Amino acid sequence: MTASPFVVLKDVAKRWNGQLGVEGISLEIPEGSFTALLGPSGCGKSTTLRLLAGLELPDEGQIFIDGKDVTTSAASDRNLSMVFQSYALFPHLSVAENVVFGLKVRRVPKKERQEKLHRALEITGLLGYENRKPGELSGGQRQRVALARAIVAGQRLCLMDEPLSNLDAKLRNSVRKDIKKLQRDLGITVVYVTHDQTEAMSMADTVVLMKDGHIQQVGTPENLYNSPNNTFVAEFVGAPP
Numbered sequence: 001m002t003a004s005p006f007v008v009l010k011d012v013a014k015r016w017n018g019q020l021g022v023e024g025i026s027l028e029i030p031e032g033s034f035t036a037l038l039g040p041s042g043c044g045k046s047t048t049l050r051l052l053a054g055l056e057l058p059d060e061g062q063i064f065i066d067g068k069d070v071t072t073s074a075a076s077d078r079n080l081s082m083v084f085q086s087y088a089l090f091p092h093l094s095v096a097e098n099v100v101f102g103l104k105v106r107r108v109p110k111k112e113r114q115e116k117l118h119r120a121l122e123i124t125g126l127l128g129y130e131n132r133k134p135g136e137l138s139g140g141q142r143q144r145v146a147l148a149r150a151i152v153a154g155q156r157l158c159l160m161d162e163p164l165s166n167l168d169a170k171l172r173n174s175v176r177k178d179i180k181k182l183q184r185d186l187g188i189t190v191v192y193v194t195h196d197q198t199e200a201m202s203m204a205d206t207v208v209l210m211k212d213g214h215i216q217q218v219g220t221p222e223n224l225y226n227s228p229n230n231t232f233v234a235e236f237v238g239a240p241p
């Protein structure tokens with residue numbers, strides 16, 4: 001028996017005044033998996049993620065999360081968290097205040113907030129940094145604060161858009177491992193946007209390679225590398241000709 005997929009996109013399309021964002025996007029994403037949306041700049045990765053998040057509404061197609069048709073649901077009703085390239089932290093708030101901001105908005109009681117904060121800081125290695133301001137942290141630490149904020153939200157689905165691209169190469173490597181460990185330990189479903197094939201191939205169970213608003217191939221990193229659908233896929237993943 002196979003479990004029904006946690007996230008489903010059915011023939012989703014998005015255009016702006018005739019300008020193509022994405023078209024014919026169909027995906028089935030199992031719960032607890034790590035899916036990378038990979039491809040060159042402008043291929044439609046962020047558009048796909050924003051459609052999933054409810055930050056854009058599709059012109060065609062349907063989107064289901066956890067069995068529920070969310071095609072036209074508000075972003076706030078989709079039970080997911082997001083981590084962006086820019087950390088989107090409040091500069092005037094401390095680490096702790098940044099992490100629990102969403103919980104406060106949702107009026108989660110103080111004791112519960114503190115427990116969740118402690119656990120999220122523990123997981124992200126930020127215990128002891130509660131009172132620092134974002135400006136007093138390194139880029140890697142700031143991205144960990146953004147991860148901690150996603151963790152306290154307690155959602156089973158987390159969408160990440162190029163979360164490492166503002167970090168230098170060394171940090172990128174260590175935060176990459178942090179994200180992977182988090183996803184495994186918490187058993188959450190991650191949909192991860194990147195233009196970096198090494199990142200996608202090393203982190204993801206499933207890679208979705210896109211070009212010009214269309215999916216070129218969906219498969220494991222090994223599938224794409226060993227059996228590319230076309231020369232674009234082969235060249236993008238660096239497979240031998």
Ligand code: ADP
Nearest residue numbers: 016019020021040041042043044045046047048
């Ligand atoms: P990626 O994240 O892969 O770099 P995007 O999803 O941001 O690509 O963009 C895909 C295409 O959609 C691009 O041609 C981009 O110019 C276009 N696009 C994205 N957002 C908008 C928008 N708000 N208005 C008009 N065109 C957009």
Ligand code: MG
Nearest residue numbers: 045046047193
């Ligand atoms: Mg993008």
